[in-house]
Structures are given as C-alpha cells and as structure tokens.
Amino acid sequence: MTQQRLVVIGGDAAGMSAASKVRREDPKREIVVFERSPHTSYSACGMPYFIAGLVDGPEKLVARSPEKFRDKYNIDARTGHEVTELDLGNQRVRVRSLADSSEAWEAYDQLLIATGAEAIxxxxxxxxxxxxxxxxxxxxxxxxxxxxxxxxxxxxxxxxxxxxxxxxxxxxxxxxxxxxxxxxxxxxxxxxxxxxxxxxxxxxxxxxxxxxxxxxxxxxxxxxxxxxxxxxxxxxxxxxxxxxxxGTRPNSSLAAAAGITLGEKGSIRVNPRMQTSAPNVWAAGDCAESFHLVSRKPFHVALGTVANKQGSVAGINLAGGYATFPGVVGTAVSKICKYEVARTGLMEREINGLGLKYKTATTKSKTRAGYYPGAGWITVKLLAEQGTGRLLGGQIVGQEGAAKRIDVLATALTAGMTVQQIVDLDLSYAPPFSPVWDPVQTAARQLLGSSD
Structure with missing residues (x-):
C-alpha cells in the first residue's frame, strides 16, 4: 500500500501543530509543509515586545525552526515556497519557489490549508x-x-x-x-x-x-x-x-479561487472536525471559521490559542483519529504599560444584535487587599441575560493582576454559568492576590443587586 502524503499550506501555529500531531500518531506518513516566509512555528504575538527591546532577538520567538522539523521530526518544512493554486480535481497544488521563481505541481492525498490571516x-x-x-x-x-x-x-x-x-x-x-x-x-x-x-x-x-x-x-x-x-x-x-x-482578514483567497465554501468574514467554512467543503481538504487557524459558544453562531477570530487548538484537532483527524473543535467565547487580553485589558463573550452591540434583553454592572475595586503594597485599580464590567441570569460577557481594565481574571469569566461562559453561580464560586483569597471578594465576584454581586 502506498504511503499517504499530507501537504500543509502554512508553517505557523495551526499548520505545524497539525503536522506535529500527525507525525506523533503516524511515524511513516509523508508530510510536506510549504511556508512562504523564512520562519516556522513562531510567536507573532511576541513581535511588539521584540520591537520594544524586551526580547533579546527574533530567534527567541521561534518555537521550532524548519531545520528542527526536518531533522528531528521528519517533517519536510520548505520555507520560501508559496502555494499559488489548488487543483482539487487532481489533488495537487502549484508551488512557486521564491528563490528562483520556479514552479511545480505537488500531489497530495490529504491537504491542510493553514494560511493564516493577512494584515489589512x-x-x-x-x-x-x-x-x-x-x-x-x-x-x-x-x-x-x-x-x-x-x-x-x-x-x-x-x-x-x-x-x-x-x-x-x-x-x-x-x-x-x-x-x-x-x-x-x-x-x-x-x-x-x-x-x-x-x-x-x-x-x-x-x-x-x-x-x-x-x-x-x-x-x-x-x-x-x-x-x-x-x-x-x-x-x-x-x-x-x-x-x-x-486588523487582519482571513487569508482565504486560495480556497475561494478553488471553489471551497467560505463563511464568516471570508474565513474558510469548516465542520467541527476542521473539514472543508472539498474532499480531503481541511483548514485550521486564522484562515478558518470558528463557532461562538455564547451567540451560538459562526464566528471568526485570529488568535494563536485558537489556531493551535484547531491545528491539533485537524492533526488528530488527519492521522485517522476522531476529534472536534467545540468553539470559542472570544477571550483576548492585551497590555499597555502598567494597564491590562481583557475581554470575553459578547459586547453590548452584539447582544443587541441577537435581540436579547440584558443587564450590566461595572465596578471599580482593587487587585489585592487595599492595605497590601502594590494594590492597583481594576474595573470589571459584566453583562448577563435578564431573567435567566446567564453570563453573556465580561470586560476588564486594570493594573497588575487584573487581566488574567478574565479566565474565570471565560470558564463561566464555556460552562454556561449564571451570575449567581459566579458569586458562589470558591475562589482563592490571600491579601497579596485579591480582596476577600474577588473583583469578578464583586461585579457579579452588584449585577445581582447584592448589598456590601
């Protein structure tokens, strides 16, 4: 029996997560990755910190080099190669070498499109x-x-x-x-x-x-x-x-030109196993569609966390296993000097677009016990459905120790929890880390109309 050949377009988070997963499950599978840039498996999120001088050099942002993929994992990672056309009927892709502009057709048995997003x-x-x-x-x-x-x-x-x-x-x-x-x-x-x-x-x-x-x-x-x-x-x-x-947009032009169905914001439509509308063609990462667990609608987000998870799911399925990607709640975090910014779930305009009735509460408190050195301000906004009390979204702006509290809300959204259940959570407390009532629970109590 001829060994199947997997071709991956894109050598960053989703593409290399999938390729690595297939290699672990199938040591003999032929895996070829085409990446037009010089780098594979790097942290795009780290670029501002490199430019700020907080990271010694760009090589620190590379998790695994093309050479490591080739030598240690037997994955043929070809940087400087751009896929310019998909021929779905004959199961092949046209590849152009950026070094000499030569072109060649490369056959595949399974194809993963992980072309990421492009800057607007x-x-x-x-x-x-x-x-x-x-x-x-x-x-x-x-x-x-x-x-x-x-x-x-x-x-x-x-x-x-x-x-x-x-x-x-x-x-x-x-x-x-x-x-x-x-x-x-x-x-x-x-x-x-x-x-x-x-x-x-x-x-x-x-x-x-x-x-x-x-x-x-x-x-x-x-x-x-x-x-x-x-x-x-x-x-x-x-x-x-x-x-x-x-901002960015899904880099889905190759798929669109080949007639593959697109979805939200022009991303490649996939089922929970990351399969596209074309036979033997999969997609994952910033170019692919997701599903929002709160709105229950198709969604697109370009984040490394989502790309890695989708790539892993695709890899399991490409290796012959069975896995599904459940969806996202839209969690993201950022930092501006001493200020931390985080959000998850739905914003007010998105909730209004769904026709839901909701209520909000916004509180300002401290990240630690007020008497403990280093306590900073934190503002928490929560949004919940009227009647049911189901949490719909949360936003946080504050100083050190503020942003990662969004993970409590992301977990609550994923579990479909109510505001009352957030108040009831047994969260940790010690003066260096939190007031007696964590700021997230303080906002939840206000949303419920609780007294101090």
Missing amino acids: FPKLPNSDSDGIFGLSTLASGIRVQQFMDQQLPRRAVVVGGGYIGLEMAEALVRQGLQVALVERGEQVMGTLDPDMGALVSDALREIGVELYLNESLTGYEAANGLVTAVVTDQRTLPADLVIVGL
Whole structure:
C-alpha cells in the first residue's frame, strides 16, 4: 500500500501543530509543509515586545525552526515556497519557489490549508513608501526593527486602535519615540464597549500617546521614497515611521479561487472536525471559521490559542483519529504599560444584535487587599441575560493582576454559568492576590443587586 502524503499550506501555529500531531500518531506518513516566509512555528504575538527591546532577538520567538522539523521530526518544512493554486480535481497544488521563481505541481492525498490571516493594508497615496509597515509575520517585525536601527526615527504614527496598534504604541514609547495614534472610532479597542474603551484611551494618553479619534486614514506624504507624514480626513501628522494596525482578514483567497465554501468574514467554512467543503481538504487557524459558544453562531477570530487548538484537532483527524473543535467565547487580553485589558463573550452591540434583553454592572475595586503594597485599580464590567441570569460577557481594565481574571469569566461562559453561580464560586483569597471578594465576584454581586 502506498504511503499517504499530507501537504500543509502554512508553517505557523495551526499548520505545524497539525503536522506535529500527525507525525506523533503516524511515524511513516509523508508530510510536506510549504511556508512562504523564512520562519516556522513562531510567536507573532511576541513581535511588539521584540520591537520594544524586551526580547533579546527574533530567534527567541521561534518555537521550532524548519531545520528542527526536518531533522528531528521528519517533517519536510520548505520555507520560501508559496502555494499559488489548488487543483482539487487532481489533488495537487502549484508551488512557486521564491528563490528562483520556479514552479511545480505537488500531489497530495490529504491537504491542510493553514494560511493564516493577512494584515489589512489599504492602497492609498504613497502607501508604498519606505517606513510604512503592516505586522502579520515575524519577517515583517524584523523589517520594522531593522528600519528603526538604520533610520533612527523620532516620530511614529500608529494607524488603528486594536491589539496590534496598542501594543506597538507601547513598544515605540518604550523606545523613546514620540507616538501618535489614529483611530476612526470614538474610542480605541473596538472589541470593548465604549465605556471600557474610554479607560484604555485614557491609559494611552497617560503614557504620552497623542490620540486622534474619529479620524480616518486617507494617505501619506513622502520624500525621496521615505514616509514623512500620515494624512487623515482632518489633519496631517508628521511621521518618520508608520505602523498600520487596521486588523487582519482571513487569508482565504486560495480556497475561494478553488471553489471551497467560505463563511464568516471570508474565513474558510469548516465542520467541527476542521473539514472543508472539498474532499480531503481541511483548514485550521486564522484562515478558518470558528463557532461562538455564547451567540451560538459562526464566528471568526485570529488568535494563536485558537489556531493551535484547531491545528491539533485537524492533526488528530488527519492521522485517522476522531476529534472536534467545540468553539470559542472570544477571550483576548492585551497590555499597555502598567494597564491590562481583557475581554470575553459578547459586547453590548452584539447582544443587541441577537435581540436579547440584558443587564450590566461595572465596578471599580482593587487587585489585592487595599492595605497590601502594590494594590492597583481594576474595573470589571459584566453583562448577563435578564431573567435567566446567564453570563453573556465580561470586560476588564486594570493594573497588575487584573487581566488574567478574565479566565474565570471565560470558564463561566464555556460552562454556561449564571451570575449567581459566579458569586458562589470558591475562589482563592490571600491579601497579596485579591480582596476577600474577588473583583469578578464583586461585579457579579452588584449585577445581582447584592448589598456590601
């Protein structure tokens, strides 16, 4: 019997998680991975901290190199190779070598699409100038650092107030740059409700970031091929360096061109086993659709945690086992200097979109016992369904020790718990870690109308 051949498109979190899982289950399977960048299995989330100087070098962000995959795991990881076409009828992919532009067809018995997400980078006047960067791969982060080392910029503009934008604003402040941030919304962090997003905006101003809200990017100014300014619909901001953090979209064009069904936000539609609409074709990671456990609707999110889990599920199934991906609750966390930001579940506008009646409570308390050194402020917002008391979402903004409390709420959402059940949880207490009533439970008690 001929040994089956697995081809994986994409060598980061989902792709290499799946390939590694298949290898553990099937030592003889032929596994070939095509990755267009120079790196495999790296932490894209770590790029802002590398640029901030908190990580010694980009190699620290690489979990396993292509050489390690080849030599230790017998996975043929071919970096610098881009898949340009899928031929589903003949079960083959067209691959182009970026080194010499040569092309060849590669056959597969099973195909995993793990092409990730791509940075949204609008084509605007002078957008091809040097000094303007989007961040989506480790290679792009390295290019930012090299530009900073060579050009020594003094003024930076970050376009977009999402996770990458905020983390890069902090990184550039740490490196001594004057930083401005342009956001088309009324507050940064559009995954929070406006009242909580306002706290994050205040935190940015506190560290010296100039905020320009309700403004849209219209283009750039440049001289001698270098960016000199960012142009919005209201002003021109001088800039020696620009980070475009307008979010990402699923990199699903290959699948779409081959006729594979797409879903939420253009992600590749998959069933719980990560199978696509095409025979013998699977998808996982930032390019693939998820399922939201609270809204009970298809959902798309680009996070390394989800990508690794989906990749592992795909790998088990590709190896002949059986596994399903249950879904997500939309948990995410970020940091702006001493401030921590976290969210999970649904926001108010999402709940309104579902037609649910809900109630909210927002409390401000301390991360530790108030008398213990180092206690900081923490603001917790909870949203629950009226009548049933079912938790629908939670948001947290605070100082050290605040953000990871979101995991209690993520667990509660996954379990379908009510606000009363959150109050009843036997959470740990000691003055260095929490007040007697944990801030999450304090918010839950207020939501229930409990007295102090």
